[in-house]
Amino acid sequence: MDKPTKGAPVREWARRFMERKGARKKGTVIAGAAVIVLLTVVFAYTEVSRTGYKVSINGTPIGIVKEQQMAMEVMDRLDDEMLAEDEGLVLTADLQVEKVKIDKTKDNLLDEASLERELRKNIELRKKAITLCIDGSPVVSVIGMDKAQNLLERVKEAFMPEKQEVTVTQVSIKEKVDLLDNPVEPEEIMDPEDAYKYLLNGTTESKVYTVSRGDSLWGISQKHNISVEDLERANPGVDPKRLQIGQQLNMIVPKPFLTVVTEEIASLKESIPYETEYKESSEFYKGESIVRVAGKYGEREIKARITRENGIETGREILEEKVVKQPVTRMVAIGTKPPPPRQGTGTFAYPARGRITSGFGRRWGKNHNGIDIALPTGTPVKAADGGTVTFSGRQGTYGYLVIIDHGAGYSSYYGHNSKNLVSKGDKVHKGQTIALSGNTGRTTGPHLHFEVRKFGVPVNPINYLKE
Ligand SMILES: [Zn+2]
Numbered sequence: 001m002d003k004p005t006k007g008a009p010v011r012e013w014a015r016r017f018m019e020r021k022g023a024r025k026k027g028t029v030i031a032g033a034a035v036i037v038l039l040t041v042v043f044a045y046t047e048v049s050r051t052g053y054k055v056s057i058n059g060t061p062i063g064i065v066k067e068q069q070m071a072m073e074v075m076d077r078l079d080d081e082m083l084a085e086d087e088g089l090v091l092t093a094d095l096q097v098e099k100v101k102i103d104k105t106k107d108n109l110l111d112e113a114s115l116e117r118e119l120r121k122n123i124e125l126r127k128k129a130i131t132l133c134i135d136g137s138p139v140v141s142v143i144g145m146d147k148a149q150n151l152l153e154r155v156k157e158a159f160m161p162e163k164q165e166v167t168v169t170q171v172s173i174k175e176k177v178d179l180l181d182n183p184v185e186p187e188e189i190m191d192p193e194d195a196y197k198y199l200l201n202g203t204t205e206s207k208v209y210t211v212s213r214g215d216s217l218w219g220i221s222q223k224h225n226i227s228v229e230d231l232e233r234a235n236p237g238v239d240p241k242r243l244q245i246g247q248q249l250n251m252i253v254p255k256p257f258l259t260v261v262t263e264e265i266a267s268l269k270e271s272i273p274y275e276t277e278y279k280e281s282s283e284f285y286k287g288e289s290i291v292r293v294a295g296k297y298g299e300r301e302i303k304a305r306i307t308r309e310n311g312i313e314t315g316r317e318i319l320e321e322k323v324v325k326q327p328v329t330r331m332v333a334i335g336t337k338p339p340p341p342r343q344g345t346g347t348f349a350y351p352a353r354g355r356i357t358s359g360f361g362r363r364w365g366k367n368h369n370g371i372d373i374a375l376p377t378g379t380p381v382k383a384a385d386g387g388t389v390t391f392s393g394r395q396g397t398y399g400y401l402v403i404i405d406h407g408a409g410y411s412s413y414y415g416h417n418s419k420n421l422v423s424k425g426d427k428v429h430k431g432q433t434i435a436l437s438g439n440t441g442r443t444t445g446p447h448l449h450f451e452v453r454k455f456g457v458p459v460n461p462i463n464y465l466k467e
Contacts, residue, residue: 050102051100051101051102052065052066052100052102052109053067053068053071053098053099053100054097054100055071055095055096055115056096056098057095057118057122057123059096062110062122063110063118064110066109071095071097072097073112074115074116074119077116078116078119082125086127088128089125090125091124091126092123093123093124126184127183127184127185128143129142129182130142130144130148131179132151132152132179132195133177133178133180134177134258135176136176138180139198139257140199141184141189141190142189143189147192151192151195151199152177152258155196155200155256155260156260158200158260159260159262159308161262161264165266165268166264166266167266168262169263169264170261170262171260171261172260174258174261175257175258175259199257201252201254202254206250207250208250209224209251211243211246211249212245213245216240226251226253231249231251233254234251234253234254235249236311259310260310262307263305263306264308265304265305266303267303268301268303268304269300269302271298271299272297272298272300272325272327273297274295274298274327274330275295275329276295276330276332277329277330277331278332278334279331279332280334280336281334281335281336282335282336283333283335283337284334284335285335285338285339285340286335286336286338287335289333289334290332291330291331293330294328295327298323298324298326298328299323299325300321300322300323301321301322302320303318304316304317304318304319339429340429344385344406345430347385347464347466348385348412348452348461348466349382349385349430349431349465349466351373351414351450352379354374354375354448355373355374356371356372356373357373359371359460359462360461360462361460367458369413369451370415370449370450370451370452371461372448372449372450373447373448373450374445374446375446375447375448376437377437377439377446378418378438379436380435381402381414381434381435381437381448382433382434383430383432384404384412384430385406385410385412385430386429387404387407387427387428388404388425388428389402389403389404389423389425389426389428389434390403390424391403391424392424392426393424394440394441395441396441397441398416398441398449399415399417399439399440399442399443400417400435400440401413401441402414402422402434404434409454409455410452410453410454412450412452412453412461413453414450415450416440416441416446416449417436417438417448418438418440419438420434420435421433421434452464
Protein backbone atom coordinates (compact mmCIF):
# COMPACT_ATOMS: atom_id res chain seq x y z
CA MET A 1 0.00 0.00 0.00
CA ASP A 2 1.61 3.25 -1.09
CA LYS A 3 1.60 6.14 1.32
CA PRO A 4 2.08 9.68 0.06
CA THR A 5 5.67 10.74 0.12
CA LYS A 6 6.66 13.72 2.16
CA GLY A 7 5.97 16.97 0.39
CA ALA A 8 3.66 15.49 -2.24
CA PRO A 9 0.83 17.86 -3.01
CA VAL A 10 -1.97 17.26 -0.53
CA ARG A 11 -4.71 17.37 -3.12
CA GLU A 12 -3.02 14.63 -5.07
CA TRP A 13 -2.75 12.55 -1.91
CA ALA A 14 -6.43 13.01 -1.16
CA ARG A 15 -7.31 11.97 -4.67
CA ARG A 16 -5.28 8.82 -4.36
CA PHE A 17 -6.69 8.16 -0.92
CA MET A 18 -10.16 8.18 -2.35
CA GLU A 19 -9.15 6.20 -5.41
CA ARG A 20 -7.56 3.49 -3.34
CA LYS A 21 -10.63 3.26 -1.20
CA GLY A 22 -12.77 2.78 -4.26
CA ALA A 23 -10.45 0.20 -5.77
CA ARG A 24 -10.33 -1.83 -2.64
CA LYS A 25 -14.07 -2.05 -2.43
CA LYS A 26 -14.72 -2.97 -6.00
CA GLY A 27 -16.69 -6.14 -6.22
CA THR A 28 -18.43 -5.65 -2.91
CA VAL A 29 -19.43 -2.09 -3.53
CA ILE A 30 -23.06 -1.63 -4.29
CA ALA A 31 -23.59 0.65 -7.22
CA GLY A 32 -24.17 4.20 -6.15
CA ALA A 33 -23.05 3.71 -2.54
CA ALA A 34 -21.14 6.70 -1.35
CA VAL A 35 -18.12 6.85 0.82
CA ILE A 36 -18.86 9.80 2.95
CA VAL A 37 -15.43 10.62 4.26
CA LEU A 38 -14.95 14.06 2.97
CA LEU A 39 -11.42 15.21 2.87
CA THR A 40 -10.69 18.80 2.42
CA VAL A 41 -7.27 20.30 2.64
CA VAL A 42 -7.12 24.00 2.83
CA PHE A 43 -4.02 25.96 2.10
CA ALA A 44 -4.28 28.71 4.62
CA TYR A 45 -0.67 29.44 5.01
CA THR A 46 2.18 28.97 2.60
CA GLU A 47 5.20 29.48 4.78
CA VAL A 48 7.02 26.19 5.19
CA SER A 49 8.78 26.82 8.44
CA ARG A 50 6.92 26.49 11.72
CA THR A 51 3.76 25.32 10.12
CA GLY A 52 1.44 22.62 11.29
CA TYR A 53 -1.92 21.22 10.31
CA LYS A 54 -5.11 21.94 12.15
CA VAL A 55 -7.38 18.92 12.12
CA SER A 56 -11.15 19.39 12.38
CA ILE A 57 -13.85 16.80 12.38
CA ASN A 58 -17.35 17.80 11.38
CA GLY A 59 -16.34 21.42 11.72
CA THR A 60 -14.93 21.08 15.24
CA PRO A 61 -11.15 21.59 15.59
CA ILE A 62 -9.53 18.81 17.60
CA GLY A 63 -5.94 19.89 17.48
CA ILE A 64 -2.81 20.59 15.47
CA VAL A 65 -0.44 17.98 14.12
CA LYS A 66 3.05 18.56 12.89
CA GLU A 67 2.80 16.43 9.78
CA GLN A 68 -0.35 16.36 7.71
CA GLN A 69 0.62 12.85 6.78
CA MET A 70 0.00 11.67 10.30
CA ALA A 71 -3.68 12.57 10.12
CA MET A 72 -4.00 10.65 6.88
CA GLU A 73 -2.19 7.63 8.22
CA VAL A 74 -4.35 7.45 11.31
CA MET A 75 -7.50 7.84 9.26
CA ASP A 76 -6.27 5.18 6.90
CA ARG A 77 -5.53 2.79 9.71
CA LEU A 78 -9.00 3.23 11.13
CA ASP A 79 -10.42 2.66 7.69
CA ASP A 80 -8.42 -0.57 7.25
CA GLU A 81 -9.37 -1.77 10.68
CA MET A 82 -13.02 -1.20 9.93
CA LEU A 83 -12.90 -2.89 6.55
CA ALA A 84 -11.16 -5.90 8.08
CA GLU A 85 -14.09 -6.12 10.42
CA ASP A 86 -16.79 -5.83 7.79
CA GLU A 87 -16.55 -4.91 4.14
CA GLY A 88 -19.96 -3.27 4.23
CA LEU A 89 -19.00 -0.68 6.81
CA VAL A 90 -18.57 2.95 5.88
CA LEU A 91 -16.86 5.64 7.91
CA THR A 92 -18.62 8.92 8.00
CA ALA A 93 -16.85 12.01 9.16
CA ASP A 94 -16.06 15.32 7.63
CA LEU A 95 -12.34 15.48 8.21
CA GLN A 96 -10.66 18.77 7.49
CA VAL A 97 -6.93 19.38 7.51
CA GLU A 98 -5.85 23.01 7.35
CA LYS A 99 -2.31 24.24 7.07
CA VAL A 100 -1.64 26.77 9.84
CA LYS A 101 1.25 28.69 11.40
CA ILE A 102 2.20 27.29 14.78
CA ASP A 103 2.60 29.57 17.72
CA LYS A 104 4.99 27.51 19.85
CA THR A 105 4.13 29.37 23.02
CA LYS A 106 0.40 28.62 22.79
CA ASP A 107 -0.26 25.63 20.58
CA ASN A 108 0.17 22.08 21.82
CA LEU A 109 0.85 19.58 19.14
CA LEU A 110 -1.26 16.40 19.11
CA ASP A 111 0.69 13.17 19.10
CA GLU A 112 -0.49 10.25 17.01
CA ALA A 113 -2.19 8.40 19.88
CA SER A 114 -4.21 11.44 20.94
CA LEU A 115 -5.22 12.12 17.37
CA GLU A 116 -6.38 8.55 16.93
CA ARG A 117 -8.38 8.72 20.16
CA GLU A 118 -10.07 11.92 18.98
CA LEU A 119 -10.85 10.49 15.58
CA ARG A 120 -12.33 7.32 17.06
CA LYS A 121 -14.57 9.42 19.26
CA ASN A 122 -15.94 11.42 16.36
CA ILE A 123 -16.19 8.96 13.53
CA GLU A 124 -19.54 7.39 12.85
CA LEU A 125 -19.89 3.90 11.51
CA ARG A 126 -22.49 3.24 8.92
CA LYS A 127 -23.30 0.13 6.97
CA LYS A 128 -24.20 -0.08 3.35
CA ALA A 129 -27.80 -1.03 2.98
CA ILE A 130 -30.88 -0.67 0.85
CA THR A 131 -33.68 1.16 2.60
CA LEU A 132 -37.25 0.58 1.55
CA CYS A 133 -39.05 3.91 1.62
CA ILE A 134 -42.81 3.75 1.50
CA ASP A 135 -44.48 6.98 0.46
CA GLY A 136 -41.28 8.79 1.36
CA SER A 137 -40.76 7.28 4.81
CA PRO A 138 -37.97 4.80 5.46
CA VAL A 139 -39.47 1.55 6.77
CA VAL A 140 -36.91 -1.26 6.61
CA SER A 141 -33.26 -1.59 5.64
CA VAL A 142 -31.65 -4.77 4.38
CA ILE A 143 -28.26 -5.54 2.92
CA GLY A 144 -28.25 -5.99 -0.82
CA MET A 145 -30.44 -4.66 -3.62
CA ASP A 146 -31.40 -8.24 -4.57
CA LYS A 147 -32.65 -8.88 -1.04
CA ALA A 148 -34.69 -5.68 -1.08
CA GLN A 149 -36.27 -6.52 -4.41
CA ASN A 150 -36.93 -10.08 -3.28
CA LEU A 151 -38.70 -8.67 -0.23
CA LEU A 152 -41.14 -6.77 -2.45
CA GLU A 153 -41.72 -9.87 -4.56
CA ARG A 154 -42.49 -11.94 -1.48
CA VAL A 155 -44.98 -9.38 -0.18
CA LYS A 156 -46.73 -9.41 -3.56
CA GLU A 157 -46.81 -13.20 -3.53
CA ALA A 158 -48.32 -13.24 -0.06
CA PHE A 159 -51.47 -11.65 -1.46
CA MET A 160 -51.61 -13.46 -4.76
CA PRO A 161 -54.90 -15.31 -5.37
CA GLU A 162 -54.20 -19.01 -5.07
CA LYS A 163 -57.19 -20.60 -6.77
CA GLN A 164 -56.59 -22.56 -9.93
CA GLU A 165 -59.53 -21.18 -11.87
CA VAL A 166 -58.06 -17.71 -11.55
CA THR A 167 -55.75 -15.93 -13.95
CA VAL A 168 -53.87 -13.06 -12.39
CA THR A 169 -53.61 -10.23 -14.89
CA GLN A 170 -52.03 -7.51 -12.81
CA VAL A 171 -50.09 -7.15 -9.58
CA SER A 172 -48.92 -3.86 -8.22
CA ILE A 173 -48.19 -2.07 -5.00
CA LYS A 174 -50.40 0.89 -4.25
CA GLU A 175 -47.87 2.87 -2.26
CA LYS A 176 -44.87 4.64 -3.79
CA VAL A 177 -41.89 2.46 -2.97
CA ASP A 178 -38.30 3.67 -3.35
CA LEU A 179 -35.23 1.55 -2.79
CA LEU A 180 -32.67 3.91 -1.34
CA ASP A 181 -29.03 2.89 -1.54
CA ASN A 182 -27.56 4.63 1.47
CA PRO A 183 -25.43 3.69 4.45
CA VAL A 184 -27.44 3.44 7.67
CA GLU A 185 -26.66 2.83 11.31
CA PRO A 186 -25.82 -0.87 11.62
CA GLU A 187 -28.58 -1.55 14.17
CA GLU A 188 -31.19 -0.35 11.69
CA ILE A 189 -30.49 -3.26 9.39
CA MET A 190 -32.95 -6.15 9.53
CA ASP A 191 -32.60 -9.76 8.66
CA PRO A 192 -34.60 -10.34 5.42
CA GLU A 193 -36.98 -12.75 7.18
CA ASP A 194 -37.74 -10.22 9.94
CA ALA A 195 -38.09 -7.48 7.35
CA TYR A 196 -40.67 -9.60 5.49
CA LYS A 197 -42.72 -10.21 8.64
CA TYR A 198 -42.43 -6.55 9.54
CA LEU A 199 -43.75 -5.41 6.15
CA LEU A 200 -46.66 -7.87 6.33
CA ASN A 201 -47.66 -7.48 9.97
CA GLY A 202 -46.55 -3.97 10.81
CA THR A 203 -44.50 -5.41 13.67
CA THR A 204 -41.89 -8.07 14.32
CA GLU A 205 -43.65 -8.98 17.53
CA SER A 206 -45.21 -12.40 17.56
CA LYS A 207 -47.79 -13.73 19.95
CA VAL A 208 -49.23 -17.18 19.69
CA TYR A 209 -52.12 -18.73 21.55
CA THR A 210 -52.46 -22.48 21.90
CA VAL A 211 -56.04 -23.71 21.74
CA SER A 212 -57.14 -25.71 24.77
CA ARG A 213 -60.22 -27.77 25.55
CA GLY A 214 -63.51 -25.88 25.27
CA ASP A 215 -62.02 -22.85 23.52
CA SER A 216 -64.03 -20.95 20.94
CA LEU A 217 -62.89 -18.08 18.76
CA TRP A 218 -65.38 -15.87 20.57
CA GLY A 219 -64.12 -16.96 24.00
CA ILE A 220 -60.51 -16.36 23.01
CA SER A 221 -61.43 -12.95 21.57
CA GLN A 222 -63.09 -11.97 24.87
CA LYS A 223 -60.17 -13.19 26.98
CA HIS A 224 -57.55 -11.40 24.91
CA ASN A 225 -59.51 -8.28 24.02
CA ILE A 226 -59.29 -8.76 20.28
CA SER A 227 -62.31 -8.89 17.99
CA VAL A 228 -63.39 -12.10 16.27
CA GLU A 229 -62.97 -10.41 12.87
CA ASP A 230 -59.39 -9.46 13.73
CA LEU A 231 -58.67 -13.00 14.93
CA GLU A 232 -60.00 -14.34 11.66
CA ARG A 233 -57.89 -11.86 9.75
CA ALA A 234 -54.81 -12.86 11.74
CA ASN A 235 -55.46 -16.53 11.01
CA PRO A 236 -56.51 -16.95 7.40
CA GLY A 237 -57.26 -20.55 6.59
CA VAL A 238 -58.33 -21.40 10.14
CA ASP A 239 -61.89 -22.70 10.36
CA PRO A 240 -63.39 -20.93 13.40
CA LYS A 241 -65.89 -23.76 13.87
CA ARG A 242 -63.19 -26.41 13.98
CA LEU A 243 -60.57 -25.29 16.45
CA GLN A 244 -58.34 -28.17 17.43
CA ILE A 245 -56.85 -28.60 20.87
CA GLY A 246 -53.16 -27.70 20.61
CA GLN A 247 -53.68 -25.59 17.48
CA GLN A 248 -51.64 -22.39 17.39
CA LEU A 249 -53.40 -19.12 16.70
CA ASN A 250 -51.64 -15.93 15.72
CA MET A 251 -52.76 -13.19 18.10
CA ILE A 252 -51.19 -10.26 16.23
CA VAL A 253 -53.55 -8.47 13.89
CA PRO A 254 -51.60 -7.78 10.70
CA LYS A 255 -51.31 -4.16 9.63
CA PRO A 256 -49.31 -4.41 6.41
CA PHE A 257 -47.21 -1.43 5.34
CA LEU A 258 -47.93 -2.21 1.72
CA THR A 259 -51.13 -2.61 -0.22
CA VAL A 260 -50.84 -5.21 -2.93
CA VAL A 261 -53.39 -4.59 -5.66
CA THR A 262 -54.21 -7.63 -7.77
CA GLU A 263 -56.50 -8.00 -10.73
CA GLU A 264 -57.69 -11.45 -11.73
CA ILE A 265 -59.99 -13.03 -14.24
CA ALA A 266 -62.00 -15.68 -12.46
CA SER A 267 -64.58 -18.22 -13.55
CA LEU A 268 -67.00 -18.71 -10.71
CA LYS A 269 -70.25 -20.41 -9.86
CA GLU A 270 -72.62 -18.14 -8.02
CA SER A 271 -76.02 -18.68 -6.51
CA ILE A 272 -78.88 -16.53 -7.76
CA PRO A 273 -81.23 -15.39 -5.02
CA TYR A 274 -84.93 -16.15 -5.45
CA GLU A 275 -87.80 -13.69 -5.30
CA THR A 276 -90.86 -13.92 -3.10
CA GLU A 277 -94.33 -13.43 -4.51
CA TYR A 278 -97.26 -12.76 -2.22
CA LYS A 279 -100.78 -13.63 -3.33
CA GLU A 280 -103.96 -13.03 -1.45
CA SER A 281 -106.09 -16.07 -0.83
CA SER A 282 -109.57 -16.46 0.61
CA GLU A 283 -108.63 -20.00 1.61
CA PHE A 284 -106.92 -18.70 4.74
CA TYR A 285 -108.01 -16.40 7.51
CA LYS A 286 -106.83 -12.82 7.63
CA GLY A 287 -103.49 -12.59 9.47
CA GLU A 288 -102.44 -16.05 8.35
CA SER A 289 -99.82 -16.68 5.71
CA ILE A 290 -98.79 -19.98 4.18
CA VAL A 291 -95.74 -20.79 2.06
CA ARG A 292 -97.14 -22.65 -0.94
CA VAL A 293 -93.86 -23.00 -2.82
CA ALA A 294 -90.49 -22.92 -1.08
CA GLY A 295 -87.98 -20.63 -2.78
CA LYS A 296 -84.89 -22.21 -4.33
CA TYR A 297 -81.62 -20.56 -5.23
CA GLY A 298 -80.59 -20.67 -8.85
CA GLU A 299 -77.05 -20.96 -10.12
CA ARG A 300 -74.99 -19.11 -12.66
CA GLU A 301 -71.51 -19.34 -14.04
CA ILE A 302 -69.74 -16.05 -14.37
CA LYS A 303 -66.48 -14.79 -15.69
CA ALA A 304 -65.44 -11.74 -13.74
CA ARG A 305 -62.60 -9.30 -13.41
CA ILE A 306 -61.97 -9.07 -9.68
CA THR A 307 -59.70 -6.50 -8.06
CA ARG A 308 -58.38 -7.02 -4.58
CA GLU A 309 -56.33 -5.12 -2.08
CA ASN A 310 -54.29 -7.42 0.12
CA GLY A 311 -56.60 -10.26 -0.82
CA ILE A 312 -59.82 -8.45 0.00
CA GLU A 313 -62.17 -7.91 -2.92
CA THR A 314 -62.60 -4.24 -3.78
CA GLY A 315 -64.27 -4.47 -7.16
CA ARG A 316 -65.94 -6.92 -9.51
CA GLU A 317 -66.84 -6.52 -13.14
CA ILE A 318 -68.92 -9.31 -14.70
CA LEU A 319 -67.56 -10.10 -18.15
CA GLU A 320 -69.71 -13.11 -19.03
CA GLU A 321 -72.71 -14.71 -17.43
CA LYS A 322 -74.52 -17.98 -18.02
CA VAL A 323 -77.52 -19.10 -15.98
CA VAL A 324 -77.21 -22.80 -15.21
CA LYS A 325 -80.28 -23.09 -13.04
CA GLN A 326 -83.13 -20.60 -12.71
CA PRO A 327 -84.17 -19.73 -9.18
CA VAL A 328 -87.61 -20.84 -8.02
CA THR A 329 -89.85 -18.03 -6.82
CA ARG A 330 -91.13 -18.45 -3.31
CA MET A 331 -94.91 -18.25 -3.27
CA VAL A 332 -96.70 -17.07 -0.19
CA ALA A 333 -100.46 -16.99 0.25
CA ILE A 334 -101.86 -14.21 2.42
CA GLY A 335 -105.20 -15.05 4.01
CA THR A 336 -108.16 -12.74 3.35
CA LYS A 337 -111.02 -14.76 4.81
CA PRO A 338 -112.58 -12.94 7.76
CA PRO A 339 -111.79 -14.98 10.86
CA PRO A 340 -114.69 -16.60 12.67
CA PRO A 341 -115.76 -14.95 15.90
CA ARG A 342 -113.47 -15.67 18.79
CA GLN A 343 -116.33 -16.61 21.04
CA GLY A 344 -118.68 -19.50 21.46
CA THR A 345 -121.01 -20.26 18.58
CA GLY A 346 -122.95 -22.79 20.60
CA THR A 347 -122.03 -25.75 18.43
CA PHE A 348 -118.87 -27.84 18.69
CA ALA A 349 -116.73 -29.32 15.95
CA TYR A 350 -114.46 -32.35 16.32
CA PRO A 351 -111.06 -31.17 17.57
CA ALA A 352 -109.39 -33.84 15.43
CA ARG A 353 -110.42 -36.75 13.30
CA GLY A 354 -109.54 -40.23 14.55
CA ARG A 355 -110.88 -43.44 15.99
CA ILE A 356 -112.75 -42.95 19.26
CA THR A 357 -111.13 -45.49 21.52
CA SER A 358 -113.04 -44.65 24.66
CA GLY A 359 -116.45 -43.06 25.13
CA PHE A 360 -117.97 -40.91 27.82
CA GLY A 361 -119.29 -42.46 31.04
CA ARG A 362 -118.37 -45.31 33.31
CA ARG A 363 -115.30 -47.23 32.37
CA TRP A 364 -113.75 -49.99 34.46
CA GLY A 365 -115.70 -48.80 37.47
CA LYS A 366 -114.59 -45.19 37.05
CA ASN A 367 -116.17 -42.22 35.37
CA HIS A 368 -114.58 -41.14 32.04
CA ASN A 369 -115.21 -37.42 31.73
CA GLY A 370 -114.74 -37.18 27.97
CA ILE A 371 -113.87 -39.10 24.85
CA ASP A 372 -110.49 -40.41 23.68
CA ILE A 373 -109.50 -39.96 20.05
CA ALA A 374 -106.48 -42.01 18.93
CA LEU A 375 -104.01 -39.74 17.08
CA PRO A 376 -100.38 -40.00 16.07
CA THR A 377 -98.25 -37.69 18.20
CA GLY A 378 -97.97 -34.23 16.61
CA THR A 379 -101.46 -34.14 15.03
CA PRO A 380 -102.97 -30.60 15.14
CA VAL A 381 -105.65 -30.26 17.81
CA LYS A 382 -108.28 -27.65 16.97
CA ALA A 383 -110.57 -25.59 19.16
CA ALA A 384 -114.03 -27.18 19.07
CA ASP A 385 -115.54 -23.68 19.26
CA GLY A 386 -114.36 -20.07 19.64
CA GLY A 387 -113.55 -18.71 23.08
CA THR A 388 -110.89 -17.68 25.56
CA VAL A 389 -108.07 -19.91 26.81
CA THR A 390 -108.36 -20.17 30.59
CA PHE A 391 -105.62 -22.72 31.11
CA SER A 392 -102.61 -23.90 29.11
CA GLY A 393 -99.99 -26.03 30.86
CA ARG A 394 -99.37 -29.32 32.61
CA GLN A 395 -102.00 -30.68 34.92
CA GLY A 396 -101.71 -34.08 36.68
CA THR A 397 -103.09 -37.05 34.75
CA TYR A 398 -104.09 -34.75 31.83
CA GLY A 399 -100.46 -34.06 30.96
CA TYR A 400 -100.32 -30.99 28.72
CA LEU A 401 -103.82 -29.55 28.85
CA VAL A 402 -105.67 -26.64 27.22
CA ILE A 403 -108.99 -25.39 28.62
CA ILE A 404 -111.18 -23.01 26.58
CA ASP A 405 -114.11 -21.03 27.98
CA HIS A 406 -116.80 -20.66 25.28
CA GLY A 407 -119.22 -18.49 27.26
CA ALA A 408 -122.76 -19.42 28.28
CA GLY A 409 -121.36 -21.87 30.87
CA TYR A 410 -119.59 -24.07 28.30
CA SER A 411 -115.92 -25.04 28.36
CA SER A 412 -113.79 -27.68 26.62
CA TYR A 413 -110.68 -29.65 27.67
CA TYR A 414 -107.87 -31.00 25.46
CA GLY A 415 -105.44 -33.34 27.26
CA HIS A 416 -102.28 -35.46 26.76
CA ASN A 417 -100.84 -32.94 24.23
CA SER A 418 -97.20 -33.06 23.23
CA LYS A 419 -97.18 -29.27 22.85
CA ASN A 420 -99.61 -26.45 23.60
CA LEU A 421 -99.69 -23.63 21.04
CA VAL A 422 -101.81 -21.10 22.94
CA SER A 423 -101.49 -19.27 26.27
CA LYS A 424 -103.90 -18.36 29.00
CA GLY A 425 -105.94 -15.31 27.90
CA ASP A 426 -105.65 -15.97 24.16
CA LYS A 427 -108.82 -15.55 22.13
CA VAL A 428 -109.19 -18.43 19.72
CA HIS A 429 -111.58 -19.05 16.91
CA LYS A 430 -113.37 -22.25 16.07
CA GLY A 431 -111.05 -24.60 14.18
CA GLN A 432 -107.85 -22.82 15.24
CA THR A 433 -104.97 -25.17 15.99
CA ILE A 434 -104.34 -24.84 19.72
CA ALA A 435 -102.05 -27.81 20.42
CA LEU A 436 -100.29 -30.82 18.99
CA SER A 437 -101.53 -34.18 20.23
CA GLY A 438 -99.32 -36.46 22.28
CA ASN A 439 -98.93 -38.96 25.03
CA THR A 440 -98.33 -36.87 28.17
CA GLY A 441 -99.97 -37.50 31.56
CA ARG A 442 -101.59 -40.87 32.33
CA THR A 443 -102.18 -42.65 29.03
CA THR A 444 -101.76 -46.05 27.46
CA GLY A 445 -100.85 -44.61 24.06
CA PRO A 446 -100.93 -41.39 22.07
CA HIS A 447 -104.42 -39.88 21.97
CA LEU A 448 -106.42 -36.75 22.62
CA HIS A 449 -108.68 -36.68 25.66
CA PHE A 450 -111.51 -34.26 24.87
CA GLU A 451 -114.12 -33.00 27.34
CA VAL A 452 -117.08 -30.66 27.16
CA ARG A 453 -118.30 -29.19 30.43
CA LYS A 454 -121.44 -27.21 31.23
CA PHE A 455 -121.06 -25.05 34.35
CA GLY A 456 -118.08 -27.25 35.22
CA VAL A 457 -119.94 -30.53 34.95
CA PRO A 458 -118.68 -32.96 32.29
CA VAL A 459 -121.28 -33.81 29.68
CA ASN A 460 -121.13 -36.30 26.82
CA PRO A 461 -119.30 -34.46 23.98
CA ILE A 462 -120.97 -36.65 21.37
CA ASN A 463 -124.26 -34.85 22.15
CA TYR A 464 -122.67 -31.47 21.29
CA LEU A 465 -120.43 -32.33 18.35
CA LYS A 466 -122.31 -31.21 15.28
CA GLU A 467 -119.57 -31.09 12.70
ZN1 LIG B 1 -109.83 -39.90 28.23
